[in-house]
Amino acid sequence: MADLPPLRDVINRHGLFASKALGQNFLFDEQLLDRIAAIPGKLKGEQVLEVGPGPGGLTRALLRAGAQVTAIEMDRRCLPALAELAEAFPGQLRVIEGDATKVDHGLEGPYHVVANLPYNVGTALFVGWLSGEGWPPQWASLTLMFQLEVAQRIIAEAGSDAYGRLAVLAQWRSNAKIAMKVHRSAFTPPPKVMSAVVHVTPAAMPDGVSARMLERVTEAAFGQRRKMLRQSLKGLPGALEALESLGIDPARRAETLSVAEFVSLARALTA
Structure with a gap:
């Protein structure tokens, strides 16, 4: 050297x-x-x-x-x-x-x-x-x-x-x-x-989650981050039903959801 x-x-x-x-x-x-x-x-x-x-x-x-x-x-x-x-x-x-x-x-x-x-x-x-x-x-x-x-x-x-x-x-x-x-x-x-x-x-990958689905969920949610989830996710088939089943208030905005909540949402849509 x-x-x-x-x-x-x-x-x-x-x-x-x-x-x-x-x-x-x-x-x-x-x-x-x-x-x-x-x-x-x-x-x-x-x-x-x-x-x-x-x-x-x-x-x-x-x-x-x-x-x-x-x-x-x-x-x-x-x-x-x-x-x-x-x-x-x-x-x-x-x-x-x-x-x-x-x-x-x-x-x-x-x-x-x-x-x-x-x-x-x-x-x-x-x-x-x-x-x-x-x-x-x-x-x-x-x-x-x-x-x-x-x-x-x-x-x-x-x-x-x-x-x-x-x-x-x-x-x-x-x-x-x-x-x-x-x-x-x-x-x-x-x-x-x-x-x-x-x-x-x-790190370990959570079970039952498609990486592509998580990408789609985050792209939709943060693509209109100032809107409530009921608006930003309405174009993603099954997303509003998944929010309800998970007990996630559709009036929330994307930046309030934790990583774990996004993973849960993607898992529900992957199934």
């Missing part, structure tokens, strides 16, 4: 700059990057998926930790810098060029996902990792950098302003927490908002 030049030198040499169109913000603080890489636990010999490595700041930290890293990068400008890292850590880094929402990384579980996600696709990728009927997932943990506002939505409790569909999808069969907050000044260029790293691990 001592032979590697500073990240700023790498970026200058390759003429790289953070692309606003790609939602990029680079991190240069090696100690901060090492702290992020340590959040999932010991990574020596573990498989790690990294999305949007850019010039490879977090990638360096993951490689230093001994991880076997698969990195997906769609910005071709960054590929030469990542190729240099692959040479410096023989056999530890595989780089896939492409859009992480479309390409197949080819990993079989368990693997950890660790990423400073591009802001413009972060939420979509996160929902994708949380979705699907198969559970537990192939990933062993998710350690992801988000805008602080998004991170707060992921861990929000019922009744709070931040509580919504993202909180339910994140909490019904996994454990989510904010592992650390990151000041905007740590990035180049500094974003307009604060950031936070969210750490998620799978």
